[in-house]
Amino acid sequence: MRIKDIRERPVSLSDPMSNAGISYLEMTASAVAIDIDTGEKGMITGYGFSSVGRYAQSGLISERFAPRLLAIEDVEGANCGLDPVRCWATMMANEKPGGDGDRAGAVGVLDMALWDAAAKIRGIPLWQLLSESYNEGNFHKRVPVYATGGHYYPNSDLEALKDEIKGYLDQGYDRIKIKCGQGDLADDCTRIEAVLALLDGDGSRLAVDVNCMCSTSGTTQEMADAYAPYKLAWIEEPGHPHDFELLTALTGYYDGPIATGENLFSMSETYNLLSYGGLRPDRDMVQVDPALSYGMVEYANIVRLAEAGGWPRSQMVPHAGHLLAYHAVAGLQLGAHEIAARRDFILGGLQDEVLIEDGTGSLPQTPGIGFESHAQLWALLKEL
Amino acid sequence: MRIKDIRERPVSLSDPMSNAGISYLEMTASAVAIDIDTGEKGMITGYGFSSVGRYAQSGLISERFAPRLLAIEDVEGANCGLDPVRCWATMMANEKPGGDGDRAGAVGVLDMALWDAAAKIRGIPLWQLLSESYNEGNFHKRVPVYATGGHYYPNSDLEALKDEIKGYLDQGYDRIKIKCGQGDLADDCTRIEAVLALLDGDGSRLAVDVNCMCSTSGTTQEMADAYAPYKLAWIEEPGHPHDFELLTALTGYYDGPIATGENLFSMSETYNLLSYGGLRPDRDMVQVDPALSYGMVEYANIVRLAEAGGWPRSQMVPHAGHLLAYHAVAGLQLGAHEIAARRDFILGGLQDEVLIEDGTGSLPQTPGIGFESHAQLWALLKEL
Numbered sequence: 001m002r003i004k005d006i007r008e009r010p011v012s013l014s015d016p017m018s019n020a021g022i023s024y025l026e027m028t029a030s031a032v033a034i035d036i037d038t039g040e041k042g043m044i045t046g047y048g049f050s051s052v053g054r055y056a057q058s059g060l061i062s063e064r065f066a067p068r069l070l071a072i073e074d075v076e077g078a079n080c081g082l083d084p085v086r087c088w089a090t091m092m093a094n095e096k097p098g099g100d101g102d103r104a105g106a107v108g109v110l111d112m113a114l115w116d117a118a119a120k121i122r123g124i125p126l127w128q129l130l131s132e133s134y135n136e137g138n139f140h141k142r143v144p145v146y147a148t149g150g151h152y153y154p155n156s157d158l159e160a161l162k163d164e165i166k167g168y169l170d171q172g173y174d175r176i177k178i179k180c181g182q183g184d185l186a187d188d189c190t191r192i193e194a195v196l197a198l199l200d201g202d203g204s205r206l207a208v209d210v211n212c213m214c215s216t217s218g219t220t221q222e223m224a225d226a227y228a229p230y231k232l233a234w235i236e237e238p239g240h241p242h243d244f245e246l247l248t249a250l251t252g253y254y255d256g257p258i259a260t261g262e263n264l265f266s267m268s269e270t271y272n273l274l275s276y277g278g279l280r281p282d283r284d285m286v287q288v289d290p291a292l293s294y295g296m297v298e299y300a301n302i303v304r305l306a307e308a309g310g311w312p313r314s315q316m317v318p319h320a321g322h323l324l325a326y327h328a329v330a331g332l333q334l335g336a337h338e339i340a341a342r343r344d345f346i347l348g349g350l351q352d353e354v355l356i357e358d359g360t361g362s363l364p365q366t367p368g369i370g371f372e373s374h375a376q377l378w379a380l381l382k383e384l
Numbered sequence: 385m386r387i388k389d390i391r392e393r394p395v396s397l398s399d400p401m402s403n404a405g406i407s408y409l410e411m412t413a414s415a416v417a418i419d420i421d422t423g424e425k426g427m428i429t430g431y432g433f434s435s436v437g438r439y440a441q442s443g444l445i446s447e448r449f450a451p452r453l454l455a456i457e458d459v460e461g462a463n464c465g466l467d468p469v470r471c472w473a474t475m476m477a478n479e480k481p482g483g484d485g486d487r488a489g490a491v492g493v494l495d496m497a498l499w500d501a502a503a504k505i506r507g508i509p510l511w512q513l514l515s516e517s518y519n520e521g522n523f524h525k526r527v528p529v530y531a532t533g534g535h536y537y538p539n540s541d542l543e544a545l546k547d548e549i550k551g552y553l554d555q556g557y558d559r560i561k562i563k564c565g566q567g568d569l570a571d572d573c574t575r576i577e578a579v580l581a582l583l584d585g586d587g588s589r590l591a592v593d594v595n596c597m598c599s600t601s602g603t604t605q606e607m608a609d610a611y612a613p614y615k616l617a618w619i620e621e622p623g624h625p626h627d628f629e630l631l632t633a634l635t636g637y638y639d640g641p642i643a644t645g646e647n648l649f650s651m652s653e654t655y656n657l658l659s660y661g662g663l664r665p666d667r668d669m670v671q672v673d674p675a676l677s678y679g680m681v682e683y684a685n686i687v688r689l690a691e692a693g694g695w696p697r698s699q700m701v702p703h704a705g706h707l708l709a710y711h712a713v714a715g716l717q718l719g720a721h722e723i724a725a726r727r728d729f730i731l732g733g734l735q736d737e738v739l740i741e742d743g744t745g746s747l748p749q750t751p752g753i754g755f756e757s758h759a760q761l762w763a764l765l766k767e768l
Contacts, residue, residue, distance in 0.1 A: 010447070022478045028447075053480055059443005060486060063394070063412075094406045096437055097596050098625035098647030099676075101485025102444060212481050241482035242652035245659070263482030268626035275629070276660055292483075 046117025111295020150178025248278030430501025495679025534562025632662030
């Protein structure tokens with residue numbers, strides 16, 4: 001079994017939305033197709049599509065990682081299947097330790113396409129392959145989900161925010177995450193209260209993402225004090241991803257859950273977060289994104305690492321809500337899947353066959369990841 | 385003042401040498417030229433060349449960072465000079481925090497070319513501009529240096545190692561660093577003793593680099609115990625760059641100096657190393673590489689951060705020994721400059737006008753960094 005061809009194309013994710021830290025007008029992602037010559041079963045193509053926020057990785061893929069994959073003489077593993085672990089080790093040969101940034105996204109999107117192909121070769125959906133590989137065959141019968149939205153838009157107002165969230169509730173979501181932290185605290189509270197009014201005032205159904213806008217010198221405690229009365233589901237990404245002192249201080253005076261980790265990209269970075277960040281395994285959440293963190297091979301190790309450190313899988317909530325993460329949440333029985341619920345956004349929604357009801361999603365049955373049944377992504381990927 | 389053109393080309397650094405972690409057969413680096421339209425003074429070209437070990441960054445430069453630089457309308461700063469800090473801020477716009485890996489090297493090599501141009505526009509060598517910008521006009525009159533070599537080569541033996549080191553002593557070096565950690569401890573000790581015999585048995589003139597080959601489960605303490613009697617100048621890069629527990633344990637039972645940091649690439653990563661690594665400001669060394677860590681703008685902040693934490697500049701010893709680092713050590717009065725002393729290696733040696741004597745180097749006077757007076761690098765850069 002051999003990798004015959006790897007095609008990558010950068011795709012614009014340009015969107016007028018922004019969070020408290022960056023604009024998405026110039027954002028890009030990599031669309032990837034990998035052809036596997038399986039011998040008996042003919043040619044199988046696996047697809048990958050980058051997570052959001054860290055740009056396409058065309059250069060790193062063509063310069064380093066695709067050539068290493070193409071040089072592997074045989075990618076077959078156990079059970080006549082494709083072995084993503086062997087492919088992963090070859091991609092990472094002659095890479096020095098540390099420096100887990102763009103490289104982790106380049107490897108991640110290739111690893112995604114390899115897992116898609118591996119599941120297709122086995123003729124099963126990816127969640128099932130992950131469940132067999134890493135979870136003793138267990139999986140979520142229904143996948144807990146939440147809708148993420150409430151970004152900042154030019155000339156937007158509170159009515160537009162409320163309309164957006166109402167739309168998500170109509171789609172079957174019951175938990176919502178919105179952006180905060182771009183304006184002042186009073187503005188944050190106005191946004192929170194407007195959305196809470198749509199959620200029966202139940203703070204456990206609302207999370208807020210402040211996108212690193214706290215700093216140790218700033219108003220983290222004021223923010224925590226202002227948010228505390230709402231008893232929110234969680235506050236996400238309070239400070240710089242490496243600022244363990246801020247996290248430790250925050251978890252000292254804020255009782256509610258904190259979620260972070262989306263800007264950490266490896267097992268060793270996660271280990272230090274859990275070691276030095278003051279996080280509490282009974283309530284806080286780890287949001288490392290498998291697609292940005294060297295893919296499922298590394299992410300499965302991250303989940304096991306966290307578990308060994310006393311972190312139940314329920315506290316692992318992957319960032320970004322791409323299709324791979326849905327399979328990971330389902331197959332590894334993680335805490336929840338984030339869904340970019342705005343359907344006109346390229347990465348919005350899930351596979352067409354997934355039905356959302358009462359805050360959970362159904363299990364897709366199509367072999368592989370199922371990019372073929374996501375209209376916007378398939379329109380881009382089929383061109384490869 | 386405006387950036388008119390940016391040219392980048394990947395260059396092979398292929399070499400049969402290896403360290404305990406990776407081979408250099410496929411290693412590459414980016415050669416960069418940036419044309420600045422200065423108005424009155426005409427067109428000035430600044431050059432940059434990647435540090436070793438982290439590959440060329442052609443893709444990231446062409447996809448993200450060069451277009452952002454080219455879009456800046458005016459790059460002029462104080463004193464009719466080019467302002468690298470403004471350029472840096474524009475390169476980093478819409479980049480999320482964390483993920484300091486390949487991106488840090490891409491920005492670093494562009495920042496290097498901008499500082500080269502800025503010094504040329506001022507008509508002064510870069511060490512002088514860095515001294516004025518970040519060190520109140522102070523600088524090293526002679527720059528402390530050490531020779532690095534003693535890599536592993538196919539079919540090499542102890543005699544070849546000794547011949548290599550003798551050659552460095554003949555060139556005027558008095559301190560040497562060699563590689564260890566690829567074989568067993570007995571092999572390490574044989575290498576160390578062979579080289580010590582050439583250094584009057586003075587361990588303070590010999591450092592060893594084990595390139596992350598320790599692990600918490602392995603033989604770190606055995607290694608420390610075996611090396612201790614030699615009273616070495618330092619042990620370099622003992623473990624994984626994020627493994628602060630290993631460092632803390634090692635500095636607990638090993639009294640001699642430890643050097644690390646070459647695989648950390650930002651101010652926040654350095655902050656955590658100094659916070660959690662158990663390192664001792666009176667003896668240990670921080671080896672963050674300015675060219676791999678977002679360039680001189682970030683590196684100057686790293687030096688100030690370390691100083692604020694009680695780390696004297698003498699303990700900052702940049703990795704890799706490229707021409708930029710020489711100016712940084714001279715202009716910021718850092719601890720020492722590493723020189724890849726094998727002259728046939730592309731990145732070996734320094735500017736031709738630098739004279740090595742008694743373990744120190746002279747100050748170059750050519751405006752800028754002086755790539756034009758480094759034969760191997762200029763042969764590559766002039767093609768741009």
